[in-house]
Amino acid sequence: MTAEALLEVRGLGIAVADGRGAAEGAGSPPAAREAGSPPERAHRPLVRDLSFSVAPGERVGLIGESGSGKSLSSLAIQGLLPAGLEASGSVRLAGVETVGAPDARLRPLRGPVAGMVFQEPMTALDPLMRVGRQVGEPLRRHLGLRGAELARSVAEVLAEVRLEDPRLARAYPHELSGGQRQRVAIAVAIAARPRLLIADEPTTALDVTVQSEILDLLDRLVAERGTGLLFISHDLAVVSRMTDRVHVLRGGACVEEGPVDAILREPRDPYTAQLVAHARALDAALDGDGPRGPRGDGTGARGSDGAVGPLAEADTDEGER
Numbered sequence: 001m002t003a004e005a006l007l008e009v010r011g012l013g014i015a016v017a018d019g020r021g022a023a024e025g026a027g028s029p030p031a032a033r034e035a036g037s038p039p040e041r042a043h044r045p046l047v048r049d050l051s052f053s054v055a056p057g058e059r060v061g062l063i064g065e066s067g068s069g070k071s072l073s074s075l076a077i078q079g080l081l082p083a084g085l086e087a088s089g090s091v092r093l094a095g096v097e098t099v100g101a102p103d104a105r106l107r108p109l110r111g112p113v114a115g116m117v118f119q120e121p122m123t124a125l126d127p128l129m130r131v132g133r134q135v136g137e138p139l140r141r142h143l144g145l146r147g148a149e150l151a152r153s154v155a156e157v158l159a160e161v162r163l164e165d166p167r168l169a170r171a172y173p174h175e176l177s178g179g180q181r182q183r184v185a186i187a188v189a190i191a192a193r194p195r196l197l198i199a200d201e202p203t204t205a206l207d208v209t210v211q212s213e214i215l216d217l218l219d220r221l222v223a224e225r226g227t228g229l230l231f232i233s234h235d236l237a238v239v240s241r242m243t244d245r246v247h248v249l250r251g252g253a254c255v256e257e258g259p260v261d262a263i264l265r266e267p268r269d270p271y272t273a274q275l276v277a278h279a280r281a282l283d284a285a286l287d288g289d290g291p292r293g294p295r296g297d298g299t300g301a302r303g304s305d306g307a308v309g310p311l312a313e314a315d316t317d318e319g320e321r
C-alpha cells in the first residue's frame with residue numbers, strides 16, 4: 001500500500017517447514033511426528049497469500065473461525081512463528097522486512113514498534129515475577145529507565161490500565177483476577193509506547209462484563225495514543241466495535257475485506273454473510289428491544305455507525321475482584 005504504512009503484509013504464506021508433521025506442531029516429540037500425519041498433510045499451507053496493511057492510528061480486524069490462520073498470521077508479523085513453520089511473502093513492520101529476518105533484527109521492534117496482547121494473559125506474564133517488575137522490563141530495556149524514574153513510570157503505566165492500587169505492583173500474577181491479569185498484560189504491551197498494538201482474542205478468556213471493560217480500555221488507549229491496532233477475533237460484533245476495516249479469513253485465506261460498515265451491511269462472501277447473520281441473531285437475542293445494545297448510546301465504544309450492535313456490552317458497576 002502506501003509508503004507510510006506501519007504494517008504492510010503482502011502475499012503472506014505460512015506453511016509447515018519441509019519434513020515436519022503439520023498436525024503435531026513444533027512442540028511434539030520427534031517420535032510422535034514420525035508416527036503422525038501423511039506427507040501431503042505435512043506440506044499443507046496454513047495461510048495463503050494474505051495481504052493487508054495498517055496505517056498509523058488505523059484499526060484493522062482479522063476475523064475468522066477457529067483454525068483460519070489468524071493467530072499464526074499475527075505471530076508471523078513479528079517473526080514469532082513456532083519452530084517448524086515457515087513464512088513466505090513479505091511483511092514490513094515500520095519499514096523493516098520481518099519475513100526471514102534474524103531475531104536480532106526483530107527484537108528491537110517488539111515493544112517500541114509492536115506490542116502484543118494474547119488471549120490468555122498468563123501466556124505473556126511470568127508467573128514468578130511481580131507485576132511491577134514485568135511492566136518495568138520494557139521500560140528498562142527499550143526506554144533505558146532506571147531507579148525512581150522507572151518506578152514512577154511503572155506506576156503511570158499501571159494507572160493507565162486502571163490498576164492504581166500500589167499493592168498490585170507487588171503482586172504475582174496468580175494473586176490477580178483474570179481481568180486484572182489481562183490489564184497487566186496490556187500494560188506490558190503498551191509500556192514501551194508501541195506504534196502498533198496487536199490484540200489476539202484479548203477478551204475471549206474473560207467473562208462478559210470484564211470483556212467489555214477490557215475492550216473499553218483498549219479502545220481508549222489506542223485512541224489516546226494514536227496507536228495502530230490489529231485486532232483479531234472470531235467474534236464479528238467485537239471486531240466491528242473495535243476496528244474500521246476487516247479482513248475475513250477462512251481456511252488460511254482472505255475471503256473478503258473492506259470497511260467494517262460495508263461488510264456488515266452487504267457481505268459479498270457467503271461465509272461472511274453467515275458470520276453477519278450469526279452476529280445479528282446473537283445481538284437480537286441479547287438485546288431484544290434496543291437497536292444497538294444495552295449501553296443505549298448506540299455506539300459501542302467508538303461511536304461508529306455499524307449495523308450490528310456489540311454483543312459484549314453488559315456494562316455493570318461491578319469492579320473486578
Ligand SMILES: Nc1ncnc2c1ncn2[C@@H]1O[C@H](COP(=O)(O)OP(=O)(O)OP(=O)(O)O)[C@@H](O)[C@H]1O
Binds near residue numbers: 066
Ligand atoms: N505449530 C503448528 N504446527 C502445525 N500446524 C499448526 C501449528 N500451529 C497452528 N497450526 C495450524 O494452523 C492453522 C491455523 O492456526 P491458527 O492458530 O492461526 O488459527 P486461528 O484462526 O488463530 O484459530 P483460533 O481462533 O482457534 O486461535 C490450524 O489449522 C492449526 O491447527
